[in-house]
Amino acid sequence: MAFEYIEIERVEKLTKKEFIENYYKPQKPVVITNQIEDWPAFTKWNFTFLREVAGDKKVPLYDNRKTDHTKKVNEPDFIMTMAEYIDILQKGPTHLRIFLYNLMKDVPSMKDDMKWPQLGLRLLKSLPLVFFGGQNAKVFMHYDIDFPNIFHFHFEGKKQCFLVDPKETKYMYRLPYSWICNEDIDFDNPDFEKFPALKNVKPYITTLKHGEMLYMPEGWWHYMKYLTPGFSLSLRSLAGRPANLLKGFANVAFNRYYDNWMRKRKGQAWLDYKDAEAIRRTNALLEKESA
Template identity: 60%
Template sequence: MQQLNLKPIERVKTISKKDFLEKYVKTQTPVVVEQLTEDWPAYEKWHLNYIKNIAGDKIVPLYDDRPVRAEDGFNEAHAEMKMADYIDLLEKEPTSYRIFLYNIMQEVPTLKNDFKWPNIGLRLIKQLPMLFFGGENSKVFMHFDIDYSNILHFHFHGKKRCIIFPPDQTKYMYKIPHSLICREDIDFDHPDFEKFPALKQAQGYVCELNHGEMMYMPEGYWHYMKYLTPSFSMSLRALPRNPKFLLKAIYNIGIMRHFDNFMRKRKGQEWIDEKNERAISETHKKIGIV
């Protein structure tokens, strides 16, 4: 069976602010901290039934794994549902529907009392604690974040598999021009190296997150997430420290996404198809594959 070149993300039980900054932030190396949340109320409380009880009446945006289409807006939801109904669906059967980048704290402020802002050296953006939910075997396509943030990714209720690649591996990732994603027909669980040979050269990391564990993902990292069980996660973010990435974030937010939306309206599906073709031709040209 063909497999990606992945090494396990280092794990620690706990970590000091000094060690976190020196060993991981300064070197831009991922790490899983297993016990960072054990003194949080969320460690005991944050299970799906608790979210259902406290936020069950909220209408939530849902995303599935359909390919990007010309008529789709940037991060436009594919469906909506009451949170209680969505959690019932998660616990009943596998579903491709996910909740993505949901700022639930705005609608249910009491949830802010359940976690503590970690004092480990990052200047976290207090307005942006985002939640993500998924059902068994649902997947988040490989992408990187528009703002190149440093991410603290906390997982709750179940188990999730994370495959991540540093920014310097972008040349192997079949990145779609003018976007944050790679080719959506790449199966990162079972990659097709005949169709996508550059992936054989990519070097990344992998981990499985359990309830209460936190993965530090450095700025600009590519990431693919697969929910092994129904579960949810929270991301806390800090702006990129590297000036190059900060400039890229400003470009992505201020120019790139608007240009891409303009071209979608102008050329329709032809623009999407053209970008997908360029992802292969430009990747192979960069690394000398004929």
């Protein structure tokens, strides 16, 4: 048994008014095509270009291993040069990926290749983050720590994107003091016997191609799977809803530090507790709703 997916709406280039009224205010995801054809990046950005301008830059790499108590939140598994990583990507399938990397801080000239979308959001110009993955690489299901609104632009190949409405967070087996779910969940092949609350989740799905943009509203869960080697650029704005702004502040200012402290203090026992507690809390809620 698998999820019943909802296809994310796809539209042509939007005006500011259309975006705000139809997608931002109702907090509805959307794929926008033909939005960045006037960016130099649309024709320039590929692996050959990146090897030329950023080949010598040291990049943070992650694989598909579960959270390690010896590492801090978002601490990379490996470090290598961009050129070495691109070589790996082009040789064949790999789980290695780049996550939350501010490439333009290291290569400022790349900012000249893009334009900041004029869609009514105040984007954080200091945080244009890039994400890379090889064929079959997967990004674990999570929502962003600071509850931003995200414009996610894909380059090279295809990437499948799965989104879950934050209204369904109570069914997602979210770990305490975290913004990820129980890592034993396989969202390609969910085990509804072990994780019965997932039956109440109706994920959204789309496949992004080169130059297409996905809008992800505040607090939406997302899981990405690279169908081919590729990379993406995310531009973000602060949460517009006060409740989300406060939750994001609590995550950044307290929860991540407490989680890191408990990993040092309790080790693997802390991670085991969080896994078990996520299951206990979620299944208890499910039983209460069924009563």
